[in-house]
Amino acid sequence: MRDSTICAGGLAAVLALGLLAAPAAAQTATPAPAPAAPAATAAAPATIKIGFLRSYEPTLALSVLDEPPEDIGLAGANVAIADNNTTGKFTGQNFTLETVTLKPGEDITPALDKMIADGIHYVVTDLSAADTLKVADAVAPSGALVLNAGALDDSLREENCRANMLHTAPTRSMLADGLVQYLMWKQWRNWVLISGSHDNDKLFADALKNAAKKFGGTIVEERVFEDKGGARNTDSGQALVQRQIPVFMQGLPEHDVVLVADESEVFGSYIPWRTWVPRPVAGSAGLRPSSWHPASEQWGGAQIQNRFEKASGRRMQSKDMQVWTAIRVLGEAASRTSSVDPAKIDTFIKGPDFTVAAFKGQRLTFRDWNWQLRQPVILGDQTSVVSASPQEGFLHQNSELDTLGVDKPETKCQF
Numbered sequence: 001m002r003d004s005t006i007c008a009g010g011l012a013a014v015l016a017l018g019l020l021a022a023p024a025a026a027q028t029a030t031p032a033p034a035p036a037a038p039a040a041t042a043a044a045p046a047t048i049k050i051g052f053l054r055s056y057e058p059t060l061a062l063s064v065l066d067e068p069p070e071d072i073g074l075a076g077a078n079v080a081i082a083d084n085n086t087t088g089k090f091t092g093q094n095f096t097l098e099t100v101t102l103k104p105g106e107d108i109t110p111a112l113d114k115m116i117a118d119g120i121h122y123v124v125t126d127l128s129a130a131d132t133l134k135v136a137d138a139v140a141p142s143g144a145l146v147l148n149a150g151a152l153d154d155s156l157r158e159e160n161c162r163a164n165m166l167h168t169a170p171t172r173s174m175l176a177d178g179l180v181q182y183l184m185w186k187q188w189r190n191w192v193l194i195s196g197s198h199d200n201d202k203l204f205a206d207a208l209k210n211a212a213k214k215f216g217g218t219i220v221e222e223r224v225f226e227d228k229g230g231a232r233n234t235d236s237g238q239a240l241v242q243r244q245i246p247v248f249m250q251g252l253p254e255h256d257v258v259l260v261a262d263e264s265e266v267f268g269s270y271i272p273w274r275t276w277v278p279r280p281v282a283g284s285a286g287l288r289p290s291s292w293h294p295a296s297e298q299w300g301g302a303q304i305q306n307r308f309e310k311a312s313g314r315r316m317q318s319k320d321m322q323v324w325t326a327i328r329v330l331g332e333a334a335s336r337t338s339s340v341d342p343a344k345i346d347t348f349i350k351g352p353d354f355t356v357a358a359f360k361g362q363r364l365t366f367r368d369w370n371w372q373l374r375q376p377v378i379l380g381d382q383t384s385v386v387s388a389s390p391q392e393g394f395l396h397q398n399s400e401l402d403t404l405g406v407d408k409p410e411t412k413c414q415f
Helices: 002-029 074-091 109-117 129-142 172-185 199-215 237-248 301-312 318-337 342-349
Strands: 046-055 093-102 122-126 145-148 165-167 190-196 218-225 257-261 281-283 288-290 377-380 385-389
Touching: 046 074, 046 109, 046 318, 074 093, 074 301, 074 318, 093 109, 093 318, 109 129, 122 129, 122 318, 129 145, 129 165, 145 318, 145 342, 172 199, 172 281, 172 288, 172 377, 172 385, 190 199, 199 218, 199 257, 281 288, 301 318, 318 342
Parallel strands: 046 093, 046 122, 122 145, 145 165, 190 218, 190 257, 257 281
Antiparallel strands: 288 377, 377 385
16 A cells, blocks of 8 residues: 555656646747748949039129029039939939039149049039040049030030040030021021120131031121120110110121120120111020020920929029930939949940930930030020921931031041
């Protein structure tokens, strides 16, 4: 009995210990599931850095309506960056803009060196021709690409062209050709040319003379309006102008149009309505050729005008469009290549498949002989768009846009 009781008691104890140990053993054999791993976060967008190097200081104009706003060009850059990033949300790309504003003549080197040190591969410029060329040469060793959105000089696309410098600003020859095509289409074939005495005035005058020769117009007489300085805004100014300009315009041969070359804003706006005989005025006053017009709304232009006006509080001007286009070129190429690799983007921009839309009725491409962007020339007065060139009937074997400016057989560019 004693042994049996002892065995029963021992068995009971063993069973009790087993029951107590079972949960612990079960936990050891089957561990609780680990917490679920957090969902993978989306990869950060790859960044494309763009530099914008511009020159600006307040300048006088004959009309306060012609004085360039402080954010000229810059407002176009800001809208373009926003447009690029709208697309970038879907392509995993982010675009940033580093802007430096210099005074005319200020040394560009420190700002440019900092951009390159910051890893910027694309530099958009709104500078003089001389400074634009300096930028292209300075960044060439780094492989950076320059997009000239400000300088109109043909020399940058011809004898001073560079393989790493593209141009979204039109040339003076393109603007002159666009204007002269319209005058020839109207059959206004005989012109007087009044040019200013400054170097840039002479460059535009030369472009107009070349366009006349190219399309068969005749300049029956040339006159130069000398800049003698003096205050532009005086109480007696309008009365003096009303007496002086008609006298200056006396004795001219018979002509259809007065062409004005006055990029320096010295006298051009004084010519319309003050000629000795009633004639239309074109060039730097009257009917003006440009890359864009504040009233342009065709070909979807109302969309960009509305976005621009909402962002800047004013209408879009030519330089705004030129800078906007330069930055959109980069956005378009990055989107089309699905890449932020500068080598891939650069190759695509310079390749045969690249096009960019700029609200001008057709997609734009670069000329492979000097990297000038083909584009229509808008003709307008102070309040409205009158026409756009190339005009009907001006044909070309490759692209009618190549009737504007220097064509491949005449180019002096050698990369």
